[in-house]
Amino acid sequence: xxxxxxxxxxxxxxxxxxxxxxxxxxxxxxxxxxxxxxxxxxxxxxxxxxxxxxxxxxxxxxxxxxxxxxxxxxxxxxxxxxxxxxxxxxxxxxxxxxxxxxxxxxxxxxxxxxxxxxxxxxxxxxxxxxxxxxxxxxxxxxxxxxxxxxxxxxxxxxxxxxxxxxxxxxxxxxxxxxxxxxxxxxxxxxxxxxxxxxxxxxxxxxxxxxxxxxxxxxxxxxxxxxxxxxxxxxxxxxxxxxxxxxxxxxxxxxxxxxxxxxxxxxxxxxxxxxxxxxxxxxxxxxxxxxxxxxxxxxxxxxxxxxxxxxxxxxxxxxxxxxxxxxxxxxxxxxxxxxxxxx
Amino acid sequence: xxxxxxxxxxxxxxxxxxxxxxxxxxxxxxxxxxxxxxxxxxxxxxxxxxxxxxxxxxxxxxxxxxxxxxxxxxxxxxxxxxxxxxxxxxxxxxxxxxxxxxxxxxxxxxxxxxxxxxxxxxxxxxxxxxxxxxxxxxxxxxxxxxxxxxxxxxxxxxxxxxxxxxxxxxxxxxxxxxxxxxxxxxxxxxxxxxxxxxxxxxxxxxxxxxxxxxxxxxxxxxxxxxxxxxxxxxxxxxxxxxxxxxxxxxxxxxxxxxxxxxxxxxxxxxxxxxxxxxxxxxxxxxxxxxxxxxxxxxxxxxxxxxxxxxxxxxxxxxxx
Amino acid sequence: xxxxxxxxxxxxxxxxxxxxxxxxxxxxxxxxxxxxxxxxxxxxxxxxxxxxxxxxxxxxxxxxxxxxxxxxxxxxxxxxxxxxxxxxxxxxxxxxxxxxxxxxxxxxxxxxxxxxxxxxxxxxxxxxxxxxxxxxxxxxxxxxxxxxxxxxxxxxxxxxxxxxxxxxxxxxxxxxxxxxxxxxxxxxxxxxxxxxxxxxxxxxxxxxxxxxxxxxxxxxxxxxxxxxxxxxxxxxxxxxxxxxxxxxxxxxxxxxxxxxxxxxxxxxxxxxxxxxxxxxxx
Numbered sequence: 001x002x003x004x005x006x007x008x009x010x011x012x013x014x015x016x017x018x019x020x021x022x023x024x025x026x027x028x029x030x031x032x033x034x035x036x037x038x039x040x041x042x043x044x045x046x047x048x049x050x051x052x053x054x055x056x057x058x059x060x061x062x063x064x065x066x067x068x069x070x071x072x073x074x075x076x077x078x079x080x081x082x083x084x085x086x087x088x089x090x091x092x093x094x095x096x097x098x099x100x101x102x103x104x105x106x107x108x109x110x111x112x113x114x115x116x117x118x119x120x121x122x123x124x125x126x127x128x129x130x131x132x133x134x135x136x137x138x139x140x141x142x143x144x145x146x147x148x149x150x151x152x153x154x155x156x157x158x159x160x161x162x163x164x165x166x167x168x169x170x171x172x173x174x175x176x177x178x179x180x181x182x183x184x185x186x187x188x189x190x191x192x193x194x195x196x197x198x199x200x201x202x203x204x205x206x207x208x209x210x211x212x213x214x215x216x217x218x219x220x221x222x223x224x225x226x227x228x229x230x231x232x233x234x235x236x237x238x239x240x241x242x243x244x245x246x247x248x249x250x251x252x253x254x255x256x257x258x259x260x261x262x263x264x265x266x267x268x269x270x271x272x273x274x275x276x277x278x279x280x281x282x283x284x285x286x287x288x289x290x291x292x293x294x295x296x297x298x299x300x301x302x303x304x305x306x307x308x309x310x311x312x313x314x315x316x317x318x319x320x321x322x323x324x325x326x327x328x329x330x331x332x333x334x335x336x337x338x339x340x341x342x
Numbered sequence: 343x344x345x346x347x348x349x350x351x352x353x354x355x356x357x358x359x360x361x362x363x364x365x366x367x368x369x370x371x372x373x374x375x376x377x378x379x380x381x382x383x384x385x386x387x388x389x390x391x392x393x394x395x396x397x398x399x400x401x402x403x404x405x406x407x408x409x410x411x412x413x414x415x416x417x418x419x420x421x422x423x424x425x426x427x428x429x430x431x432x433x434x435x436x437x438x439x440x441x442x443x444x445x446x447x448x449x450x451x452x453x454x455x456x457x458x459x460x461x462x463x464x465x466x467x468x469x470x471x472x473x474x475x476x477x478x479x480x481x482x483x484x485x486x487x488x489x490x491x492x493x494x495x496x497x498x499x500x501x502x503x504x505x506x507x508x509x510x511x512x513x514x515x516x517x518x519x520x521x522x523x524x525x526x527x528x529x530x531x532x533x534x535x536x537x538x539x540x541x542x543x544x545x546x547x548x549x550x551x552x553x554x555x556x557x558x559x560x561x562x563x564x565x566x567x568x569x570x571x572x573x574x575x576x577x578x579x580x581x582x583x584x585x586x587x588x589x590x591x592x593x594x595x596x597x598x599x600x601x602x603x604x605x606x607x608x609x610x611x612x613x614x615x616x617x618x619x620x621x622x623x624x625x626x627x628x629x630x631x632x633x634x635x636x637x638x639x640x641x642x643x644x645x646x647x648x649x650x651x652x653x654x655x656x657x658x659x660x661x662x
Numbered sequence: 663x664x665x666x667x668x669x670x671x672x673x674x675x676x677x678x679x680x681x682x683x684x685x686x687x688x689x690x691x692x693x694x695x696x697x698x699x700x701x702x703x704x705x706x707x708x709x710x711x712x713x714x715x716x717x718x719x720x721x722x723x724x725x726x727x728x729x730x731x732x733x734x735x736x737x738x739x740x741x742x743x744x745x746x747x748x749x750x751x752x753x754x755x756x757x758x759x760x761x762x763x764x765x766x767x768x769x770x771x772x773x774x775x776x777x778x779x780x781x782x783x784x785x786x787x788x789x790x791x792x793x794x795x796x797x798x799x800x801x802x803x804x805x806x807x808x809x810x811x812x813x814x815x816x817x818x819x820x821x822x823x824x825x826x827x828x829x830x831x832x833x834x835x836x837x838x839x840x841x842x843x844x845x846x847x848x849x850x851x852x853x854x855x856x857x858x859x860x861x862x863x864x865x866x867x868x869x870x871x872x873x874x875x876x877x878x879x880x881x882x883x884x885x886x887x888x889x890x891x892x893x894x895x896x897x898x899x900x901x902x903x904x905x906x907x908x909x910x911x912x913x914x915x916x917x918x919x920x921x922x923x924x925x926x927x928x929x930x931x932x933x934x935x936x937x938x939x940x941x942x943x944x
Binding site: 373374376377380381383384385386387388389390391392394395396397398401402405452453456457459460461464472474476477478479480481482483484485486487488489491492495496527530531532534535536538539540542543545558559560561563571574577580581583584585587588589590591614615618619622623635638641642644645646648649650652653 | 671672674675677678679681682683684685686688689690692693695696699700748751752754755756758759764765767768769770771772773774775776777778779780781782783785786789790809812813814816817818821822824825826827840841842843845855856859860862863866867869870871872873876897900901904905919922923926927930934
């Protein structure tokens with residue numbers, strides 16, 4: 001342990017030997033494990049800070065970081081603001097679960113897309129509403145008001161959830177729309193997953209959306225969602241992987257929301273590592289580009305072994321292949337960088 | 343400046359006198375030069391501060407231009423904050439900021455003044471005084487995040503219990519009142535510390551004169567100490583208010599983060615600073631980002647207005 | 663009748679003293695509650711490894727806060743070096759010039775500076791220092807923190823010096839001392855207690871600040887002393903750990919908070935020792 005500290009002190013002056021990344025806080029636990037192991041095996045230091053998906057994108061555009069990580073692909077405006085083309089490499093899969101505080105329920109709550117939209121639009125105000133009762137025939141629902149818990153801070157998780165709601169409910173798409181930060185028709189805001197979870201835990205009758213990894217770590221109850229095939233799916237690594245097992249587009253930007261996979265969880269999403277296609281730019285020498293490409297390549301191959309124990313779904317073989325192709329298209333001064341894959 | 347001449351070979355009293363006079367003249371010129379340089383340094387540092395604030399204002403304005411062009415004055419009066427549809431109305435946040443800050447100030451004043459008087463007059467020295475002084479300074483050092491977490495874990499359930507007792511329909515616990523409570527704790531050190539220094543420096547002879555006239559301790563404090571330190575105490579209170587206006591982290595965890603206009607003190611609300619902190623990194627459109635910076639500009643201007651009013655009050659107090 | 667009145671007045675005085683006492687002690691209540699809250703969870707984590715190791719990912723034992731400790735010391739020291747001279751000089755200027763155009767605007771500027779939220783200052787530092795230079799650095803973080811320290815230092819210095827009896831200054835001038843000597847050797851030493859209080863308060867304030875460092879110092883999982891590179895600091899680390907999903911990391915956050923508070927305490931004690939050595943009254 002002490003030697004590790006000594007080692008890092010000795011090589012701290014070697015700034016070309018360090019990579020800087022920022023972005024999604026969802027990916028942070030996985031990345032911290034990945035980068036620690038990478039440092040131990042390859043001696044390369046990676047400094048990743050979770051400032052949020054949007055932060056990762058804007059810092060990459062400003063060229064203050066080497067790579068970003070985002071739960072949301074860059075939108076058209078960000079693309080136009082970016083000085084050069086940006087590659088999106090799928091790195092892991094996340095899911096948004098609906099957690100609730102109803103300890104009197106003996107069984108897991110079942111929810112449908114329409115009920116979800118109704119709840120978050122503020123139209124379904126009490127738990128014993130017929131719409132909810134119809135989905136849960138065996139459970140007696142209490143006659144208490146529904147308290148919605150949402151994110152107060154801008155977040156990729158909100159974006160994933162609201163994109164899903166926009167897809168399944170025309171009314172939601174009309175009235176509210178999708179975004180990292182929206183004008184919530186109802187409910188209280190909590191900062192970060194922790195804030196929302198805290199609100200849920202403290203308020204009887206609360207329901208809110210949080211990341212799967214967070215819910216599992218904190219042993220929170222979450223509901224089954226009906227997917228397009230009509231089945232009520234429990235979110236978990238298996239159901240997310242099934243939703244993510246799709247034919248990947250060439251640019252890597254695939255949407256998994258409202259998946260039509262029969263056993264797939266409908267509120268899943270990819271998370272991407274973003275970097276510039278042309279790696280020859282100011283303060284970014286060839287050595288750094290080599291190190292970066294090697295790192296991301298490792299992340300989609302060997303790095304995936306850390307996923308399951310932290311409740312992340314590993315990439316499907318199709319996603320890995322798509323990632324390899326995307327990485328292979330990265331160039332330095334026109335010449336491809338990666339010559340082989342590890 | 344007289345140049346230095348070689349020291350004379352012979353040393354007589356007359357020669358020594360001239361050498362000394364020359365030395366003294368050189369020293370005097372040097373001192374005048376240092377004095378001028380020092381005075382210039384003072385002016386430069388004063389100027390530096392003004393330039394700093396002007397620079398901040400300029401940066402805020404230039405970065406808000408896209409949003410100002412789109413929204414104009416609707417920004418201030420609008421009550422809807424909808425980043426998806428690019429409708430940005432900051433009024434609920436303005437209200438939330440003013441409500442929480444002033445309420446927090448009101449709650450904290452008795453406590454900070456009590457500490458200032460207690461440590462400045464009753465117990466200026468002693469082990470207990472050091473303990474209390476360190477404790478007060480420690481309050482300022484606790485990171486805002488910790489206040490937020492502690493507030494969520496301890497304060498919010500207490501307020502929720504209070505709301506239930508008051509018979510409210512939705513006892514949430516989070517809201518403007520809870521945020522003001524936590525803020526009031528956080529801003530105590532500023533008024534208390536400055537106030538204590540002021541009160542401690544009241545000249546002894548003034549206090550003794552009051553006693554000599556037969557005043558009790560309370561009367562001495564009321565009629566001598568407080569009027570003497572009025573402007574300093576008020577300056578400390580302004581410092582506390584400034585801190586309250588700008589506090590972000592703790593407030594954002596406890597205020598409930600609702601963009602709807604609060605109906606009463608226990609309703610959830612939002613403040614300008616916490617909206618900026620929450621949404622800045624995720625703002626994915628240029629207009630959105632500049633709207634947030636315009637919010638920062640609005641907060642900046644609110645601070646300016648409050649401070650100008652405060653200074654007028656201080657002037658009134660000092661001249662009386 | 664006069665006797666009754668005296669007893670009433672004395673009673674009022676005693677009552678006020680009791681009231682002041684109660685209110686002053688009441689301030690200790692939330693502080694002790696918070697300390698209790700932090701210590702209960704954090705004390706289990708503090709050991710030698712905690713202090714000398716750098717952070718480990720979740721699930722691995724032996725992670726620590728060494729990088730944040732060193733980083734905080736460097737960033738705060740740098741911020742103090744920037745802010746203290748300017749702050750004291752500006753404070754002296756303001757106390758010497760009660761009226762005057764520049765003094766008025768300067769005083770207004772100081773009050774405005776105090777009210778700017780820390781996140782806005784962080785954003786400003788980002789636009790001024792990080793974006794043009796193309797990278798995050800501890801230096802830009804220190805600059806942002808220095809801006810936050812200025813108002814408290816200037817205000818305390820100004821108010822302290824204003825309270826000094828003018829006879830002190832007049833006596834020094836009468837003895838033929840030049841202006842800078844009067845200020846540096848007579849005025850400042852007498853007012854050092856108030857000035858030091860202001861400095862201590864400003865350091866205490868920035869020790870716990872997270873928002874200005876988010877886009878400037880950025881953070882760094884490794885130990886480094888390079889001020890032109892990103893650096894970790896205690897409040898950043900606390901914030902990251904406290905808002906993570908892992909109870910393991912939460913405990914680390916509380917442990918780090920304990921260290922932070924202990925540090926501020928030591929700083930205070932250190933200041934007292936120094937002023938005792940200089941034999942100034944605090």
